């Protein structure tokens with residue numbers, strides 16, 4: 351029997367022209383996404399300085415896909431604030447036929463609420479999240495819950511993770527996309543996550559967004575220079 355074709359959810363993200371000059375249309379990366387669209391790989395990683403638009407893009411894609419701007423699975427409608435951008439109205443998707451519509455948006459700041467929910471609603475052989483540290487629980491949650499085919503959006507998932515557990519997350523991301531039915535778009539400041547084998551890495555900035563080799567990322571150069579000579583950065 352022929353092998354089933356890989357069916358990760360998104361073939362392409364398409365944009366319509368910006369709706370004005372103010373935020374979020376003023377962000378170069380947003381303007382580029384609207385103008386050029388994006389053909390995401392199995393794993394797409396967005397890096398860039400604070401304010402370069404990573405969260406705006408990830409949140410815009412998440413909401414356009416049917417997720418809450420505050421995180422959670424598709425269809426979740428939990429909302430405590432209304433600061434999300436009008437970007438999702440300008441985005442549409444070219445889906446791979448037969449791919450799963452399920453998706454999950456992981457935001458570091460909403461993880462705590464998720465653990466409370468999972469502890470109150472045990473649905474299987476989950477670890478006892480409250481007996482784990484913050485970072486341990488993120489890795490355990492990802493390992494336990496991110497197995498369904500679908501689209502996974504993550505905004506700085508490394509924020510509570512040690513070096514070792516960031517490496518564990520790299521291995522999870524590799525496994526996640528290896529079967530062809532799961533796809534992830536990850537915004538990060540971590541040079542470790544950005545090094546995930548096979549990732550399509552985009553660097554955001556005043557130029558918009560550009561495909562960049564890991565060795566050429568400003569983030570990587572900055573860490574290299576700092577670790578080689580911390581005093582150069584800290585001396586007066």
Ligand SMILES: Nc1ncnc2c1ncn2[C@@H]1O[C@H](COP(=O)(O)OP(=O)(O)OP(=O)(O)O)[C@@H](O)[C@H]1O
Pocket residue numbers: 373377398399400401402403404405406407433434435
């Ligand atoms: N609700 C909002 N209203 C107006 N401007 C906003 C809003 N949210 C974000 N911005 C602005 O949009 C720009 C991009 O912010 P965004 O959070 O997407 O950047 P980022 O690359 O994710 O940054 P970080 O690395 O700090 O998370 C910033 O200049 C920010 O001030």
